[in-house]
Amino acid sequence: MGDRQVTLDLINKTRDEDRHGTRGKYSATILHCLTEEDMGLCESVRGWSWPGSAGTFRAGVGVLLLGLSLAQSVPPQPACPAAAAPQSLAQPQYQDTAAVDAGVGFMAALVQSFLQTVQPKPLPKDLILQIVHDNNQVLSNQEIIKKVLVYQVGFLVCAAIGVLYIVLMPIVGFFLACCRCCGNCGGKMYQKQTSSIHCRRRTFYWTAFVTTVIILAGNICMFKSNEAMKVSVEQSQVELNQTIGNLHSFLTAVPQQVNDVVNESYRTVQEVTTNLDAIGPQLGTEIKERFRGTLEPALSSVRLLYQETVNTSLQVDKLNSSLAQLQSSMNRIQANVTAVKNQINQTLSKPNCTGCNILQSELQNLPVDTSITIPSFNEFQSAVDEINKINLTSKIKKVEDYLDSIPQRVTNDTKDAVQSSKQMLDNIKIQISQVTNDIPLSELTNVLETLNQVQREIGSVAPKVEKAEYIRWTVCVVLCCVVLLVVLCNLLGLVLGPLGLTPKADPTKRSCTSDCGGIFLIMGAGFSFLFSWLFMIGVLVLFLLGGNVYTLLCRPWSNGELLKLIDTPGLIPGLEIGQTLGLKTNISISDIYRDCENNQPLWTTLHLYELINLEDLLNVSKYTEQIQQLFENKNITLPTITFLSPEDKNQLSNFSKRATNIDFTAVTRKMNNISSINLNTTADKIDAIAVTQLNNASKKELQNEARDLRQIQTNIETTIIPQLKNLNSTLQSFGSIAVKINGTVGEVLSNVGAAQDFLNTKTAQIVRTESKKFLDCQLNYFIVFADWANITITQQVGRCGPVAGAVDSVEIILCSHIVESLNAFWFSLGWCMIFFIPSIIFSIKLAKYYRRMKYSDAYDNHLIMTHIPRAQTKFT
DSSP states (O other): OHHHHHHHHHHHHHHHHHHTTSSOOOOGGGGGGSOGGGHHHHHHHTTOOOTTOOHHHHHHHHHHHHHHHHHHTSOOOOSSOOOOOOOOOOOOOOOOOOOOOOSSHHHHHHHHHHHHHHOOSOOOHHHHHHHHHTGGGTTTOHHHHHHHHHHTHHHHHHHHHHHHHHHHHHHHHHHHHHHHHTTTTTTSSBOOOOTTHHHHHHHHHHHHHHHHHHHHHHHHHHHHHHHHHHHHHHHHHHHHHHHHHHHHHHHHHHHHHHHHHHHHHHHHHHHHHHHHHTHIIIIIHHHHHHHHHHHHHHHHHHHHHHHHHHHHHHHHHHHHHHHHHHHHHHHHHHHHHHHHHHHHHHHHTSTTOTTGGGGHHHHHTOOOOOOOOOTTHHHHHHHHHHHHHHOHHHHHHHHHHHHHTHHHHHHHHTHHHHHHHHHHHHHHHHHHHTHHHHSOHHHHHHHHHHHHHHHHHHHHHHHHHHHHHHHHHHHHHHHHHHHHHHHHHHHHHHHHHHHHOOTTSOGGGOOHHHHHHHHHHHHHHHHHHHHHHHHHHHHHHHHHHHHHHIIIIIHHHHHTHHHHHHTSTTSSTTOOHHHHHTOSSOOOHHHHHHHHHTTOOHHHHTTGGGTOOHHHHHOOHHHHHHHHHHHHHSOOOOOOOOSSOHHHHHHHHHHHHHHHHOOOHHHHHHHHHHHTOOHHHHHHHHHHHHHHOSOHHHHHHHHHHHHHHHHHHHHIIIIIHHHHHHHHHHHHHHHHHHHHHHHHHHHHHHHHHHHHHHHHHHHHHHHHHHHHHHHHHHHHHHHHHHHHHHHHHHHTTTOOHHHHHHHHHHHIIIIIIIIHHHHHHHHHHHHHHHHHHHHHHHHHHHHTTTSOOSBOOOOOOOOOOOOOOOOOOOOO
């Protein structure tokens, strides 16, 4: 747009300078080559002209503006657009999986610390391997049993303590009850009053209170962990289904992604096939445009010459018409002048005409030369006729038809090569599709079927699990309520006892409120003896179960020892993944998990580069080289074309020469002579002689003849002079055209010569160059696809983050939710059972301070002072 504005400014500047006479009138039709978008501009300036300029300068300016217009008005369109890289693969959308729940998180660290103390040893890999290998002789192998007992020594110690608790607690409770029934062990309703009784009561009270609060805290943890385990079990099915769904999406997406890569290769092949089918419009058009860039200046100059030739023919016709009209008028004037001259001669020859001799010399100048001719005009007119016979429009059409025929000729000459290339493209499709056979997608199908089976089994087992969970939750709630009953008894005793107690009152007269407080304390101790050993059995079972699950499964799973154990060769038969996939090296589960945790693609995770030579699969150079060879062996031959024949060039040269040889000087001089004729002068002299005549007849004749001359002069001024002006205007227009013809013809011969040389020497080279560019562009589609496919397969296909997410989800569901809740429950219950012991002791001790005694005991707080006489000293 900017360069076009420069052209407009140049034209406007030229117009202004033309108005001031500082520049010639060279026709602005040199802009005729502008695009159709600019035709209005060209038409508007076509009438401007620069006469008198040199032909070389005009040609140079014309070519300059032409090149500027062609280069900027219509930006070149590439025949083969660059291949765009395909879009990245769409990754599947996954559901949110299980997250670590903080429901029992406050106790997780405490329980784990306790279990770490109980079992500080790492996972016994060697022992597990030995048990797996000798699984049929484990019970008879004393060495294995010894190692197991040594490894489980912490749990055995805790189990021994629990068994001791289970055995001793009912025994102690039984003997204590018997002892109290016999009036011993605090069973006698008698309390000795001492000075420290209140201090001891307060001590027992606060110790019992603290112990009860501790038991209450444990009881709250029991309720919370029980509810957390219930929620975990209820949500486990949903979370497992989401995890399996993510795995299902992942396993389904991998074949689809591989198919997307293969389908992209089909699209690439189809696009190249389409381009080859359209090789004529694409390659032929590009060759045509390359030719047009050189031929267009020649065509434009020939069009300009044709227009000037048409204008010249019109001016020639107009000039001939003007000359004929003027000549006819001049002939009439000449006849009239001759007739009047003859009459004057007759009058002057009469004897009665006196003094008429002096008019004889004037009559000799009276004849008018009426012949008007232009030297070399006939020859120029013949040259114009010869140019018209050349038929420049047919020459232009011949070149344009030649250019328009190039696409079809390219199509015809490359037909066989295109067909052979399309067959090779089919081979490329077959080669690239081989990637679906090399990647072990069938293994993914087997895993997918296994997941579906697992999901069905989860759905069938879920109702049974829910029912069992409800029973478990109910039993645990009962346990929690029993413990809560003990806590309530203690709290009621701790509340009612002090409320009804009067410290200075007689123990046999204590209030009912105080007595009830003591009874509640005894009830709490009784319930503790009654249920604690039963509850300890549950604690022991759950401890052994949950503790071992944590130390043998959850903890090794969390720190990676479990995966390393699974990676041990021979532990799990058929787990040799590398051998199953046909790899040269084996792949460990730990490596797979680590790569999937980083969301790595299957290419690197499963070492598929050992199985598939991706470079060879995506290397289509052998086919592309054959396609190149086909097109190199197939020549695109364009026919030779002659823009202008030597005869045509000679005619143009003759036309230019004739235009240059036309001389308007003689005709201009002749026109000036005609315009200078003045018959009134002769008429005045005749009137002067007529006045001196004595003979009236002679006088009358001379006066009439003078009048006739004046009439002829009037006719000259009214008829001849306007025709002379018209002829002069025509001559000027014709002269401006004749001046331009030389430069235009020179420009035509120069541009046509350059175009002809270009066609004769550069045609084959342009065809080869453009053919190579077109072919390279098509082959670039495969280069771009190969690079994209390489990156996609090695970096995007099968990002296995969902696999690691599934493993983590199972760990969270099993360990963080269920096992932690289970461990928190037995830990809280065991906590309560342990503190039942001091609770029993302090409750029984404290109850006696609140219960109503049957036997009283008085304590006198007054001291009896005995007077001791003072010693006296006697001096003698």
